[in-house]
Amino acid sequence: MLYHTLNYSVSKRRFLFPNRMTPYQRLEKIAELEERTVNQIVELSGRHPSIVSAIRTGKKSLSQDLADAIELKWKYRSEWILSGQGDMKETEYQSNGVVKPVNLRPIRIAQSFDLVPILKTPLYARAGFGYTAYLNRPPEEQEWESIPFDRLYPGIPPEDHTIVTINGDSMEPRLEAGWEMLAYKTANNEFPRIGKIVMLDYKDELIIKTLVEINIQKRTITVQSYNNKETREIPMDEIRRVFHVYDHWKAFL
Numbered sequence: 277m278l279y280h281t282l283n284y285s286v287s288k289r290r291f292l293f294p295n296r297m298t299p300y301q302r303l304e305k306i307a308e309l310e311e312r313t314v315n316q317i318v319e320l321s322g323r324h325p326s327i328v329s330a331i332r333t334g335k336k337s338l339s340q341d342l343a344d345a346i347e348l349k350w351k352y353r354s355e356w357i358l359s360g361q362g363d364m365k366e367t368e369y370q371s372n373g374v375v376k377p378v379n380l381r382p383i384r385i386a387q388s389f390d391l392v393p394i395l396k397t398p399l400y401a402r403a404g405f406g407y408t409a410y411l412n413r414p415p416e417e418q419e420w421e422s423i424p425f426d427r428l429y430p431g432i433p434p435e436d437h438t439i440v441t442i443n444g445d446s447m448e449p450r451l452e453a454g455w456e457m458l459a460y461k462t463a464n465n466e467f468p469r470i471g472k473i474v475m476l477d478y479k480d481e482l483i484i485k486t487l488v489e490i491n492i493q494k495r496t497i498t499v500q501s502y503n504n505k506e507t508r509e510i511p512m513d514e515i516r517r518v519f520h521v522y523d524h525w526k527a528f529l
Contacts, residue, residue, distance in 0.1 A: 299338035300331050302357050306350060315415055319435055321345040322425070324393045326416040391422035394458075396439045402482045408516075423458075429522050432460045438519065440475065442484070457484075459519040466518070467497065473521035474499065478510060484521065 297305070300314075307314045314332075315325040323345055330336040343354035356364050396419040401410035410418065421439055428434060442455045459475050467490055468474060474487045476499070485499035488507065495512045 297360055299343075299358055302360065303328075303331070303338070303346075306346065306352050306357075310350060316435065317346065317350065318342065319393065319415075320433060321349040322390060322392045322434070324415075324420060324422075326420070329414070329416055390425045392425055392428065392434045393420045393422050394434060394437045394439050395419070396421050397482070399441065399443055402440075402443070403480050405480070407477060407482060427458065427523065429458075429460050429520075436460045440482070440484075440521075457521050458523040459521045462518045462520055468520040475519035475521055476510065476515050477517035477519075478515050483508075 303314045303317060307317050310317065312320070315328050318328055319325040321342070323342055327336065327342070331338050338358060340354065340358065343357040346352060346357060347354040351365055353362060353365065355362050395411075397407060397410070398419055401407050423439075428437060437458060437460045440457055440459060442457065457473075462468065467487060470487055470490065472487055473484065475482055475484045483499070485508070486502060487497060488500045489498035491497070496509050497512060497515075498507055498509050500507045
């Protein structure tokens, strides 16, 4: 009981006196308000989440660039993030009956060529449960690659994307071994249109095939290899995750 009371007291002081908080503690406050983790706040702001642990331990300071990126995405003022000074959010406040803007400085708008970190699914993590275990590792132990913002699938956040290297011949010559592809995970029980390439987290593997049929009555889908037209019927209930493969390159991304 004493432990919980002490924690509450400390949290309350941090909230009432934000300038006494460290920049990382202010990131924690933002994450709490947005119902996210600090890693997600940083990653969704277009910055590599591996920086979080270094900021938490004090090995690196929270940079102006990161604070500006968070301000752009979440509307928490970078000055408050860095120093605790001023109001927390970009908003208007009432002072002596007059509404005044809190922040008048221009905010940089994200450009199409801005880079965002995307999780890579390496070959050793391609087998189903191995893939799940890989996703549960800390961000600094995962593999990431930055790509231009305009390479993301429209309307899909960066954290729902992955980069995968082709390592089989079932989709040749449409997809060849060594090519890299971009895919995003669909919502539960949703599939892309017939004829699209899908990656399925199914049983003990991630399989990449063309979607050729969706049978709602039987609750199955049918996928097909490109090179020999071999088909495979898969129960929907046995699929852990569906990815839509929407982009690929004959060289590394």
